[in-house]
Amino acid sequence: MTTTPTxxxxxxxxxxxxxxxxxxxxxxxxxxxxxVVYVELPEVGRVVEAGETIAVVESVKTASDIYAxxxxxxxxxxxxxxxxxxxxxxxxxxGGWLFKLDVTGExxxxxxxxxxxxxx
Amino acid sequence: xxxxxxxPLKRTPLHAAHLRAGARMVPFGGWDMPxxxxxxxxxxxxxxxxxxxxxxxxMGEFRVQGAGALAFLQHxxxxxxxxLKPGRAQYNWLPGVSGGLVDDIYIYMVAPDEYLTVVNASNxxxxxxxxxxxxxxxDVTLTDESDRWGLLAVQGPQTESLLQPHTDTDLSAKKxxxxxxxxxxxFDVMLARTGYTGEDGFEVFTDASEAETVxxxxxxxxxxxxxLGARDTLRLEAGFPLYGHEFSDTIHPLxxxxxxxxxxxxxxxxxxxxxxxxxxxxxxxxDRVPVREGYPVKIGGEVVGHVTSGTSSPTFGxxxxxxxxxxxxxxxxxxxxxxxxxxxPATRVQLPFYKR
Numbered sequence: 001m002t003t004t005p006t007x008x009x010x011x012x013x014x015x016x017x018x019x020x021x022x023x024x025x026x027x028x029x030x031x032x033x034x035x036v037v038y039v040e041l042p043e044v045g046r047v048v049e050a051g052e053t054i055a056v057v058e059s060v061k062t063a064s065d066i067y068a069x070x071x072x073x074x075x076x077x078x079x080x081x082x083x084x085x086x087x088x089x090x091x092x093x094x095g096g097w098l099f100k101l102d103v104t105g106e107x108x109x110x111x112x113x114x115x116x117x118x119x120x
Numbered sequence: 121x122x123x124x125x126x127x128p129l130k131r132t133p134l135h136a137a138h139l140r141a142g143a144r145m146v147p148f149g150g151w152d153m154p155x156x157x158x159x160x161x162x163x164x165x166x167x168x169x170x171x172x173x174x175x176x177x178x179m180g181e182f183r184v185q186g187a188g189a190l191a192f193l194q195h196x197x198x199x200x201x202x203x204l205k206p207g208r209a210q211y212n213w214l215p216g217v218s219g220g221l222v223d224d225i226y227i228y229m230v231a232p233d234e235y236l237t238v239v240n241a242s243n244x245x246x247x248x249x250x251x252x253x254x255x256x257x258x259d260v261t262l263t264d265e266s267d268r269w270g271l272l273a274v275q276g277p278q279t280e281s282l283l284q285p286h287t288d289t290d291l292s293a294k295k296x297x298x299x300x301x302x303x304x305x306x307f308d309v310m311l312a313r314t315g316y317t318g319e320d321g322f323e324v325f326t327d328a329s330e331a332e333t334v335x336x337x338x339x340x341x342x343x344x345x346x347x348l349g350a351r352d353t354l355r356l357e358a359g360f361p362l363y364g365h366e367f368s369d370t371i372h373p374l375x376x377x378x379x380x381x382x383x384x385x386x387x388x389x390x391x392x393x394x395x396x397x398x399x400x401x402x403x404x405x406x407d408r409v410p411v412r413e414g415y416p417v418k419i420g421g422e423v424v425g426h427v428t429s430g431t432s433s434p435t436f437g438x439x440x441x442x443x444x445x446x447x448x449x450x451x452x453x454x455x456x457x458x459x460x461x462x463x464x465p466a467t468r469v470q471l472p473f474y475k476r
Binding site for chain 1: 144155156159160161164349352353408409410412431432434439460
């Protein structure tokens with residue numbers, strides 16, 4: 001069973017967004033991807049639109065695009081992932097976060113119950 | 121892989137066993153196959169360090185029989201089938217009529233005038249049609265036995281010790297490429313000391329109706345179920361070319377390092393296969409960013425080839441890839457691989473990446 005914290009919002013493309021603008025991928029998504037071996041993160045200062053391709057998470061088998069769940073400016077990226085990309089697997093809602101956004105407008109996001117219902 | 125979306129996926133005799141083992145199933149060559157159970161890395165490591173079992177029942181089996189069986193096989197393959205003896209197996213190629221390969225195959229000699237061939241799952245229909253087209257003038261009968269057989273690959277350094285207590289055959293006496301009938305867990309099977317992981321191991325031909333029981337018994341004695349994901353990382357580390365990636369109907373087969381598979385004889389398409397290939401298959405190693413099939417390989421900004429298979433190597437902990445590059449560039453040591461618009465340096469390394 002994968003977890004879906006209720007305090008977060010979720011994109012259909014499996015990113016989560018926290019109230020402070022932190023973004024990661026869901027436990028469900030990391031489980032589907034399998035062993036994460038490389039993460040390509042955006043540059044700090046980049047201005048993005050909700051739905052835009054903004055990062056790439058690579059597992060042993062495949063490269064998966066990550067989309068911005070909200071519009072805004074990138075204010076930080078998780079540098080720990082360059083050395084330990086497997087944090088995305090082991091702690092998708094904590095140490096495995098991807099980047100932080102100064103949010104100007106949210107995309108089409110779901111609450112935890114709707115996200116779980118969509119992925120059952 | 122040529123699979124029409126309306127056509128239902130085929131299932132191997134082990135389909136229910138995969139679901140019980142918690143497999144994630146994916147479409148592969150028209151089949152519903154397990155890509156992983158616990159995880160690709162864990163399964164890969166189990167095969168490198170202990171022992172794993174793969175379901176390869178999706179592969180095709182054709183029996184070739186008759187007084188003209190050898191002459192027919194000599195005509196449709198590039199390797200010298202006359203070197204085979206009963207109870208021995210040989211890796212071989214099915215060349216096309218105008219260059220390229222129809223498939224790469226294994227030939228198992230059962231008896232004089234009788235051979236079993238194993239072909240790639242996605243090529244079963246194509247290979248069957250190709251072989252049928254070339255039977256004229258040969259006293260030979262082909263039988264498609266693909267539905268009759270369950271096929272399990274048990275691979276890894278502990279394979280022999282795990283199997284030995286459950287078979288009547290002295291496995292230590294059976295060398296690489298041996299092919300022999302045996303009792304395994306009380307079932308009549310054929311065992312072949314062959315495989316596709318770079319490790320020691322056996323391929324187990326079972327009656328399709330008994331495959332699930334044999335699979336369950338293998339798991340019970342300590343084999344780790346391993347899926348297509350681990351099969352691909354293992355074969356790539358071992359430098360084994362894969363049909364549809366390093367081989368195809370249009371890729372010159374001598375681009376690979378397997379020129380020994382072509383022997384001095386007349387066969388289908390022999391005049392094409394002896395031309396010099398314009399591309400060479402090379403091994404590449406990168407520091408961090410994984411490179412995937414189709415990514416451009418460059419020298420000084422100019423595209424000189426493309427990646428045919430790439431992954432992050434679980435054994436070495438860095439990305440590895442095979443790439444087809446222009447023959448004149450194949451001896452260079454450093455290439456660039458373009459990943460999402462940015463060039464990353466890649467060092468050429470000898471194939472195979474991994475040798476036990």
